[in-house]
Amino acid sequence: MPESFTPPSSDERAVGRLAARSFGAFVASANAAGQLVVQPRMGFQDPGRMRQGLLATKAARCVAVGTMTIDSYTRVGDIAAAREAIRMNRDLNGYPISAHSEVTTRAVLVGLSDATFPVQVRHGSAEPQQIVDAALRCGLSATEGGPVSYCLPYSRLPLDRSVRNWAATCRMLAESGQGDRSGPGATRPHLETFGGCMLGQLCPPDLLVAVSVLEALFFHQHGLRSISLSYAQQTHSGQDDEAVRALRRLAAELLPDTEWHVVIYAYMGMFPRTREGAGRLLDSAARLAVRTGSERLIVKTRSEAHRIPTVEENIGALERAAAVADLEGRLLRAETGMGGHAQADSGVYDRARSLIDTVRNLDGDLGIALVRAFRLGLLDVPFCLHPANARRSRSYIDVDGRLQWSDAGGMRIPVDAAPRVERRLTSSDFLAALSYVQRTFDQDGPERGRIGTTG
Template identity: 30%
Template sequence: MSRADASPPSMRRWSDDRFDAMRRQVLAAWPTGAEVDLDEAAAYHRAQPPGKNTAHVLAQAREQRRTLVQPRAGVAEIEPQIALLSRLRAAGADLLPTTVDSYTRECRYAEAERGLAQSREAGRSMLNGLPAVNHGVRGCRRIADAVDAPLFARTASPDCRLTHEVMYAGGYTSCTAGPVVFSLGYAKDYPLARAIECWQYSYRMMGAYHERGVTLSVEHYLPISTLVPQSMSMACVILDSLIAAAQGVRCISLGIGQQCQLAQDAAALRAYPRLGRHYLDRFGFRDVALSTVMSQWMGGFPPDEGQAFGVICMAALAGYLGGVTYMISKSPHEAFGVPTAEANIHGLTASKMVLRMLADQRLAPIAEIAAEQEIVEAEVRAIVDAALDLGDGDAAAAAVRAVEAGVIDVPFSPHRSNANRALPARDWRGAVRLAEFGNVPIPEPVRAYHREQLARRSAGRAPREPWELLLADVNAIADGVLLPE
């Protein structure tokens, strides 16, 4: 959609008539949609202990300055999912995940139904997650009633409307994703404006729960983290958060992915609350509660188990230094495909151990973190402000127009609208900089700093093309180093 030939989306709050009209279509997409009753579901949530609500547990963690940990997990059938979550909870998981399968993420419920039948026949999961829509509200509540911690619906799709309806009505209290971050992170052809509309529906539904006394939460993070500058992912998250808040969402987690450079990761986490608060308050959303979240390294993991544990433990240290509210743990077997329950538990317990050991330590301020925080704040403000200018002050229009203009340019994004002109690389200390800026509006003093730091890495070495440096950096951690020779 170009600016010239189509109207951009608007962040304006939906009317009840618009929401209700779309809701009839959404709930009719699969038979289990008939199980959803928003008023009954809100009453179900209100009857639950506070410790099963994500917003409540995150508020406690922020007050206590404690970092929570959530692993990843999702299988096809209800009882095995309950057993898996019970094991993770016993191992110390503070927040419990349910990864949704790929068919459900693409709204292909008939194929998910076949995969569920094959799983039952095979006696093991033949899907890469839970087909929540097929199980329906009753199936999801079996999970919710069996655990004593908040449940996250971990989805990766530009259209999660029916999945959110079923899982929220089924007792889940948080979801992941967002239209900008997941369109640019996963989608190729799905129009960003359409993704924003689908997510506005989900956000408006969350707002309807809030109006009924139930605060639901959303976690926004860009699922591509390998060498994506933190400022770019943070700008996308802030736009998604403004779009969400406009529809009534009142609990948001601002997320980054670990880049494995301690100062830069910690600085991004420290900058997030102030940046998020600045933009939400600017739009009048002062009652939105903000948390921070970091996903452990989402790039290639080293196959050596000891080295993989090193990456995981470094994430816990970065999270501690950044004061993160919670983190998404990885396993030491990431290099080999979908991890086992045991491997996920090992990643969880390693993360928790590091956090416990750090909890009572009081470190002096670290100058390098403060310097990186100043840089990332300048970058984020420049990108978000330029986007909002393009959108005439509307965050939804800003997202579409900024992507079209290359102001938002996510390296390695599969989305056709993404410019892919910004080219990252690590500098001499392993921090992620931009070797080529494209149309990303980084202030000139900061650009000069990027160039200077990258030049220090290449000093005294044979000249290399930017793409050669990039390729080496992308594979470095899987090869057991941060900076390749």
């Protein structure tokens, strides 16, 4: 155990007693009380710093859950390299849960991971079994990812292998919760799909919604009954509103026997360089979450464009997002009392439903269906270079700031929803699209609650 870390108790029996509460139940309880749950991205190699970060998150002036983000070595299964980094006291970009001992990690969590503060393990791995096993042994039963969303953007692993790995991981999680019906002290394992965020900065919302739902159905097929569905903030807030409402409608239709909620991610692409622009973008994400009835928000900080944020910057972002959400909630209730506003419908639900149904009709085993769908180009992520991806689809940002299909490739979505744009996308066009949100918010900023207003 590193010398910089002093456990809160020398009694290993005390270290082993972690009174955890089910992640999904905690979020549901907060939502029932009218509160948005906020969450940081946070992970440190040193156990002492990891505990300090979790302590600060728990003490923040908001309803928050903790995050233990895993380092890159552990994500790819190179535990030897992670252990060497610990031995040499080298900084890693996350907490090496499989390299630290179970006693060390339980000491990090003791007195923190309890009924008022669940902790989620976040990792980005297409081979997550070792990470999830280590988490479960330390009393943590909430994590995230997915067979598609943690393979295509982050890994060169064949998609069918990722599917097998994630099937095994789902079963491991589901089996860990077999006791959740046998006593009040047991927890229900929770799994969040990353599908609504994959290469999200240039991926039209209907595909993000479809992949998020398909991964949730995959989790359900393998025994999980507490699931969250993700959606990453995009380039136009009106389009985001429609997409999240479509996501919620599909979850209600297709996961009727499941405890589920929606988690919004603050924008995943190039973040504004100015503190003011970054703050405005975070505010917009918090408003999106409240307007759409989403239950949880993963924040970003004002330093995202420059470096890894400090604990203090993370806490500032959590508290700011919670304050904006509270104000937006009060404004929304006032607007609702005056009749509210009509919701736009550009067909996101219909296109997402078409993609989902196409995949489900390929095979009764959703893992087999997902692999087949990508092989046939029936799912096709624009600008994704993974060998499993057909790479025929293309997207663009229209003059209103909405993400649209210029070429839907072989995906079976309505023809009029995918007008073919003949002009070829140049490298300058691509870079301009990637930096669109950054430029928009670093300038004077969009009007309240709306991202895209110009092309």
